[in-house]
Amino acid sequence: MLWVSTLFTSACWASGPHEFTAQIDLRLTAADSSLSSFRSGGLGLLRYDASQNGAHIGPLLLDYSGPVTDTLRASVTAFATGDADKNPIDLTEAILEWRPVPVSLLRWRARLGAFYPPVSMENRGIGWQSLYTLSSSAINTWIGEEVRAIGAELNLTATGAGSGRSFDIGGVVGVYGWNDPMGVLIQKRGWAIHDRQTALFGRLPDINGIPGADGSYELFREIDHRIGYYGGLEFTYLDRVVARALHYDNRGDPAIHDSQEYAWLSRFNAYGVRIELPGAWTLIAQRLDGDTSVGVSADGRGNHILAYWSDFLLVSKAFGRHRLSARYEQFHTTTERGATRFDSHQDGEALTLAYRMDLSDHWQMTVEGLRVNSTLRHRLRIGELPNAVESSLQLVARYSLTL
Amino acid sequence: MRSVAFTTSLVAVLLLAAPLVPAAELRASLTDRDLVPVSDTVLILSPVGESRSATIPRAASPPVVMDQVNMQFEPAVLVIPQGAKVTFPNSDSVAHQVYSFSPAKRFALGLYRGVRHAPVDFEQPGLVVLGCNIHDFMIGYIVVADSPYFGKTNGAGEVQITDLPAGTYTVKAWGPRFKDKEARVLQKITLRGDDKLTLNVKLEGSLLPVRGVAGKMKGLRY
Numbered sequence: 001m002l003w004v005s006t007l008f009t010s011a012c013w014a015s016g017p018h019e020f021t022a023q024i025d026l027r028l029t030a031a032d033s034s035l036s037s038f039r040s041g042g043l044g045l046l047r048y049d050a051s052q053n054g055a056h057i058g059p060l061l062l063d064y065s066g067p068v069t070d071t072l073r074a075s076v077t078a079f080a081t082g083d084a085d086k087n088p089i090d091l092t093e094a095i096l097e098w099r100p101v102p103v104s105l106l107r108w109r110a111r112l113g114a115f116y117p118p119v120s121m122e123n124r125g126i127g128w129q130s131l132y133t134l135s136s137s138a139i140n141t142w143i144g145e146e147v148r149a150i151g152a153e154l155n156l157t158a159t160g161a162g163s164g165r166s167f168d169i170g171g172v173v174g175v176y177g178w179n180d181p182m183g184v185l186i187q188k189r190g191w192a193i194h195d196r197q198t199a200l201f202g203r204l205p206d207i208n209g210i211p212g213a214d215g216s217y218e219l220f221r222e223i224d225h226r227i228g229y230y231g232g233l234e235f236t237y238l239d240r241v242v243a244r245a246l247h248y249d250n251r252g253d254p255a256i257h258d259s260q261e262y263a264w265l266s267r268f269n270a271y272g273v274r275i276e277l278p279g280a281w282t283l284i285a286q287r288l289d290g291d292t293s294v295g296v297s298a299d300g301r302g303n304h305i306l307a308y309w310s311d312f313l314l315v316s317k318a319f320g321r322h323r324l325s326a327r328y329e330q331f332h333t334t335t336e337r338g339a340t341r342f343d344s345h346q347d348g349e350a351l352t353l354a355y356r357m358d359l360s361d362h363w364q365m366t367v368e369g370l371r372v373n374s375t376l377r378h379r380l381r382i383g384e385l386p387n388a389v390e391s392s393l394q395l396v397a398r399y400s401l402t403l
Numbered sequence: 404m405r406s407v408a409f410t411t412s413l414v415a416v417l418l419l420a421a422p423l424v425p426a427a428e429l430r431a432s433l434t435d436r437d438l439v440p441v442s443d444t445v446l447i448l449s450p451v452g453e454s455r456s457a458t459i460p461r462a463a464s465p466p467v468v469m470d471q472v473n474m475q476f477e478p479a480v481l482v483i484p485q486g487a488k489v490t491f492p493n494s495d496s497v498a499h500q501v502y503s504f505s506p507a508k509r510f511a512l513g514l515y516r517g518v519r520h521a522p523v524d525f526e527q528p529g530l531v532v533l534g535c536n537i538h539d540f541m542i543g544y545i546v547v548a549d550s551p552y553f554g555k556t557n558g559a560g561e562v563q564i565t566d567l568p569a570g571t572y573t574v575k576a577w578g579p580r581f582k583d584k585e586a587r588v589l590q591k592i593t594l595r596g597d598d599k600l601t602l603n604v605k606l607e608g609s610l611l612p613v614r615g616v617a618g619k620m621k622g623l624r625y
């Protein structure tokens with residue numbers, strides 16, 4: 001508490017262009033599920049399982065954003081997840097961004113570093129957190145777990161506001177490495193719904209259903225020395241509609257592995273739309289479908305191929321300092337090749353209800369109820385029924401301070 | 404209460420001013436083609452012909468404020484006389500980088516919080532579209548009027564322009580919902596003495612929907 005008050009007193013002089021943000025959560029969690037969290041190697045889809053019911057301090061977020069020159073901007077985001085990751089605090093994003101001041105209707109942007117490709121329509125807050133709910137949708141949970149572009153991105157947008165047009169249209173391309181193990185989580189555990197982002201140097205335990213078992217994944221590694229890419233389009237209508245489509249391909253060579261892990265070939269198409277309506281209503285819909293494959297095969301596509309898709313609809317309404325959000329989603333994975341060795345078939349749906357309130361400039365409260373009904377075929381391997389209904393209730397008091 | 408106070412002070416002003424120089428006044432209400440009021444739209448009365456010489460540029464006045472609150476420009480539409488200065492304080496806890504590449508005024512203010520930059524001069528009449536280079540969704544408008552006689556419609560689409568010297572004026576309108584960047588010439592009017600003219604303007608053609616439905620977004624980064 002002492003450091004909080006020290007920071008608070010120093011807030012008076014902090015008015016330069018360099019922004020430091022600290023955010024800490026005080027959480028009460030109550031889960032109802034017979035499965036252990038994937039965080040401890042289980043086949044449950046929640047971040048906090050029933051064995052962790054109670055109070056938690058954290059996660060802690062530290063964020064810096066500020067100018068390097070007039071047109072270069074640096075930002076760094078780190079989380080302390082408080083769940084015995086390899087590093088007690090670790091980076092989730094680190095970006096050097098080129099933002100020249102527009103001098104015409106064409107607007108250029110470039111990013112260098114480790115960042116999220118533009119997929120999520122809901123993770124718009126500091127630290128890539130959702131503005132609407134605590135837990136991200138299955139799609140964006142997975143992006144936060146397994147996807148990070150470590151490379152460069154170029155964005156060109158034709159803006160409309162300066163010309164009396166009501167829309168902007170833009171394109172984005174990215175090239176990156178170090179995203180080769182991507183696919184291992186969705187194959188072994190399937191989709192999940194939570195707000196834990198994998199850190200750049202973080203580690204997740206092997207998900208084999210046996211808590212505490214050996215083995216772990218590091219997701220942001222270069223294994224096959226092949227460059228991946230993504231390309232996308234974005235359309236914006238006034239401040240009312242944003243629509244995006246993106247194709248992502250890590251161009252992994254599934255035949256190649258190093259001492260720890262195979263390279264996975266992972267590709268997806270992501271579509272999203274966000275609509276703002278009068279009366280402070282927000283509608284968000286996203287869909288992602290793709291496949292991932294691993295292992296040696298004659299056709300080079302791997303001896304194990306998993307196809308996956310998910311979609312969701314989120315409805316949110318703000319009432320002054322209050323916000324109510326509801327999200328319904330469906331998700332699915334199917335093993336298309338190699339099911340005799342490992343059949344990771346998942347089917348599920350989830351409903352999330354969240355109430356959020358800004359108590360003051362620094363305190364925000366969130367109550368979130370989540371119910372996930374899923375079938376994961378290889379839960380049988382650990383003596384569980386494939387079908388499970390997991391639900392959780394979280395109460396979060398979030399303190400944040402920007403200097 | 405406010406309108407009563409406003410009317411009272413207006414009466415007081417008229418009582419003081421009337422015996423000296425008779426001044427005319429224009430009340431206008433703007434609607435779209437479906438008769439729905441159009442707010443945040445600027446009305447400019449530009450003197451024509453001989454009365455043009457009567458146009459006295461407003462004496463150096465304190466800078467006008469275009470604030471930034473909750474990642475929005477406040478006001479969303481600002482109308483100023485040609486030659487006025489505008490300050491761009493930032494009332495948010497996050498930094499903004501305000502710029503414009505409109506022909507009427509090109510400028511950029513380096514990334515800042517609080518009040519960092521000297522006021523900006525607006526010498527050319529016309530429309531200045533403001534952006535923030537950090538928050539691409541932030542859009543604001545400054546209309547630099549070529550005449551000191553102007554006003555902006557309120558939520559009911561109404562505007563009142565007072566203290567008008569006798570003469571002939573071109574009535575022009577511009578608002579962020581207009582599809583064209585140039586102000587729209589509505590009509591010519593001639594005012595004598597203490598005329599009190601009322602205009603009901605129906606804007607032809609379709610208008611863009613209003614910006615700003617997304618509202619305040621605390622904690623927004625992207």
Ligand SMILES: [Cu+2]
Nearest residue numbers: 499535537538
């Ligand atoms: Cu800004």
